[in-house]
Amino acid sequence: MAATTAGDAMAAAPTNPVTQKMAAGGVALGLGVRMSRSAEIARIARATGHDFLFIDLQHSLFGxxxxxxxxxxxxxxxIARWRGCARCGTPTSRRCWTTG
Structure with a gap:
């Protein structure tokens, strides 16, 4: 197996469709998630043409x-992911950012 290089890692890095679309002068469409507790919401977002999910942790009961x-x-x-937490700097908000 060949060793990976820094260039390979950069090539494999995920792209952000929101920044790409906005850099091209387009508008990015997002979907707020508060009620759906299933990963299927990401498939729904993609099928309906959304560019990002806003996962609202302040107003939902998600674990x-x-x-x-x-x-x-x-x-x-x-699909890009954005998360909204009640307060930044709390242990929960820090753990939230490491979940993906």
Missing amino acids: LETVGHIAQAALALG
């Missing part, structure tokens, strides 16, 4: 495991 599942599904489908 970090659910957030991780949704974020991983979105990443696999090329």
